[in-house]
Amino acid sequence: MPILDVDTTLFYLIGDAVAKGFTGRKGNVFNVLTIRHILENPKYKGWYCANKSQTVDCRSKRKIFLNESEWVMYLDPAIPAIVSGEL
Numbered sequence: 001m002p003i004l005d006v007d008t009t010l011f012y013l014i015g016d017a018v019a020k021g022f023t024g025r026k027g028n029v030f031n032v033l034t035i036r037h038i039l040e041n042p043k044y045k046g047w048y049c050a051n052k053s054q055t056v057d058c059r060s061k062r063k064i065f066l067n068e069s070e071w072v073m074y075l076d077p078a079i080p081a082i083v084s085g086e087l
């Protein structure tokens with residue numbers, strides 16, 4: 001069995017989703033980056049995430065994004081995991 005790279009696997013997932021009738025918000029085929037974001041985002045794994053950004057200037061609403069080590073994260077039983085934590 002050949003080893004598939006990440007992008008080939010993501011294209012397979014997209015093709016499978018389309019075959020089952022799933023599409024994006026506007027009815028289009030999912031983008032590879034959208035699927036990758038869903039698989040890597042801790043929120044989809046059932047984690048509560050906060051303190052990811054900080055407002056620098058209230059007037060211009062300019063924000064800076066904080067390092068992942070500064071985030072507040074904990075497993076929240078009220079948030080159902082739709083992606084396995086192993087991914």
